[in-house]
Amino acid sequence: MALFGNKKISNEPVDMFCYQCSQTANGTGCNVSGVCGKKPTIARLQDNLLFAVKGISAYNYHLNELGVEDEEINKFLTQGLYATLTNVNFDLESLVGYALEAGKINLKVMELLKKAHIANYGEPSPEAVQVGSQEGSGILVTGHDLKALEELLKQTEGTGVNVYTHSEMLPAHGYPELKKYDHLVGQLGGPWFDQRKIFDKYNVAVLATSNCILTPSESYKNRLFTMGPTKVPGSQAINGYEFSDLIAKAKELGSLENEEKTTLTTGFGAGVVLSLADKIKELVEGEKIRRFFLVGGCDSPIQGTGYFREFVEKLPNDTVVLTLGCGKYRFNDLDLGDIEGVPRLIDLGQCNDAIVAVDIAVALCDLFGVELNDLPLTIVCSWMEQKAAAILWSLLYLGKKDIILGPILPAWANDNILNYLVSTFNLTPIGNPEEDIKRILS
Ligand code: SF4
Numbered sequence: 001m002a003l004f005g006n007k008k009i010s011n012e013p014v015d016m017f018c019y020q021c022s023q024t025a026n027g028t029g030c031n032v033s034g035v036c037g038k039k040p041t042i043a044r045l046q047d048n049l050l051f052a053v054k055g056i057s058a059y060n061y062h063l064n065e066l067g068v069e070d071e072e073i074n075k076f077l078t079q080g081l082y083a084t085l086t087n088v089n090f091d092l093e094s095l096v097g098y099a100l101e102a103g104k105i106n107l108k109v110m111e112l113l114k115k116a117h118i119a120n121y122g123e124p125s126p127e128a129v130q131v132g133s134q135e136g137s138g139i140l141v142t143g144h145d146l147k148a149l150e151e152l153l154k155q156t157e158g159t160g161v162n163v164y165t166h167s168e169m170l171p172a173h174g175y176p177e178l179k180k181y182d183h184l185v186g187q188l189g190g191p192w193f194d195q196r197k198i199f200d201k202y203n204v205a206v207l208a209t210s211n212c213i214l215t216p217s218e219s220y221k222n223r224l225f226t227m228g229p230t231k232v233p234g235s236q237a238i239n240g241y242e243f244s245d246l247i248a249k250a251k252e253l254g255s256l257e258n259e260e261k262t263t264l265t266t267g268f269g270a271g272v273v274l275s276l277a278d279k280i281k282e283l284v285e286g287e288k289i290r291r292f293f294l295v296g297g298c299d300s301p302i303q304g305t306g307y308f309r310e311f312v313e314k315l316p317n318d319t320v321v322l323t324l325g326c327g328k329y330r331f332n333d334l335d336l337g338d339i340e341g342v343p344r345l346i347d348l349g350q351c352n353d354a355i356v357a358v359d360i361a362v363a364l365c366d367l368f369g370v371e372l373n374d375l376p377l378t379i380v381c382s383w384m385e386q387k388a389a390a391i392l393w394s395l396l397y398l399g400k401k402d403i404i405l406g407p408i409l410p411a412w413a414n415d416n417i418l419n420y421l422v423s424t425f426n427l428t429p430i431g432n433p434e435e436d437i438k439r440i441l442s
């Protein structure tokens with residue numbers, strides 16, 4: 001039984017599962033320990049490494065699509081995968097080392113992806129995005145792939161087809177070279193998991209550009225298009241960036257109706273936030289900003305995720321919230337106002353824009369002459385899928401302590417791994433929002 005924060009956690013009885021080889025117990029899976037000598041913690045650290053490597057691969061895929069290859073990243077992906085092969089690595093320290101190395105490589109891939117986004121689409125700047133439909137036929141783009149969006153915007157220019165974003169495409173509205181297109185008209189829906197409702201509601205053609213796609217319902221599968229490695233039954237796969245079938249489908253579907261709109265603000269790049277550095281310093285030193293919170297990450301519709309909205313709602317007015325990923329949709333409709341011109345809610349972008357948060361944190365450390373863990377910054381992370389494992393290890397690689405994590409524990413972490421994460425990094429589970437805020441601010 002491990003202690004995670006003040007919670008007692010036991011992952012019994014499924015502490016281990018491995019079916020990597022022909023010796024597997026009963027021909028179905030080793031679930032106590034392996035004939036090969038593999039112990040539960042080793043099996044779980046291998047799974048953890050696989051998750052992190054897959055997360056890095058997703059970012060690397062988008063980077064490669066923008067024409068950037070990096071030898072160090074590619075080499076690590078090969079080595080990291082090889083370390084999880086049957087009977088290669090039974091060494092606990094080595095596998096923890098690989099996890100931390102995955103964190104380091106993930107920082108590199110996020111940094112290169114950010115640079116490639118800026119090189120192609122310009123430095124993001126804040127944009128109030130209209131949420132709701134307008135008259136005219138439409139294409140709704142979901143996922144993370146900004147290059148796909150740009151190519152689609154080029155090909156739909158002058159066709160009368162409007163383009164909308166969904167989920168993690170929202171931050172696209174902040175990039176000058178994307179927002180310059182007048183027919184990028186707004187956003188429909190929120191996080192990835194509202195897609196069945198939203199894709200059903202709006203009679204538009206849908207383009208899924210990356211992960212976090214669900215198998216479609218009958219009501220919209222004939223107007224769903226996928227690209228790259230993304231594929232779901234019933235949808236039409238697009239070849240490269242050739243969108244003529246998608247555009248034809250959008251036209252065939254006819255016009256949407258004008259809806260009453262709400263707005264969401266996105267597009268705070270590191271440059272925008274750091275242009276406020278002197279003001280931020282003055283406000284922190286004048287005790288007008290007490291603490292920064294990075295609240296965000298991946299999100300899912302499971303029990304416990306209401307924590308994040310309540311947490312942000314209950315933060316006192318002298319705090320600033322940075323956010324990113326789908327986690328933002330828990331609270332990005334809130335008007336938190338500003339502190340003498342510094343917004344209290346700052347949307348940094350997609351999950352890979354965690355690197356922007358890191359860049360801001362490093363710059364604030366320089367500004368205040370302190371180490372990362374002495375900065376008045378608390379990270380409150382929501383997680384859902386495997387990219388989140390890569391990002392968590394990036395933060396741990398940087399030595400960030402006292403991260404609060406929820407809504408549930410990563411299932412790959414058994415008692416031994418939890419003990420390590422708690423004793424080394426003081427990783428803490430989400431608790432009660434009010435009590436957590438009180439503890440952090442005390
Ligand atoms: S690699 Fe080891 S633990 Fe995995 S199935 Fe084979 S014997 Fe079992």
Ligand code: SF4
Binds near residue numbers: 212298299351384385
């Ligand atoms: S932030 Fe995470 S959960 Fe949301 S769409 Fe991106 S990868 Fe999926």
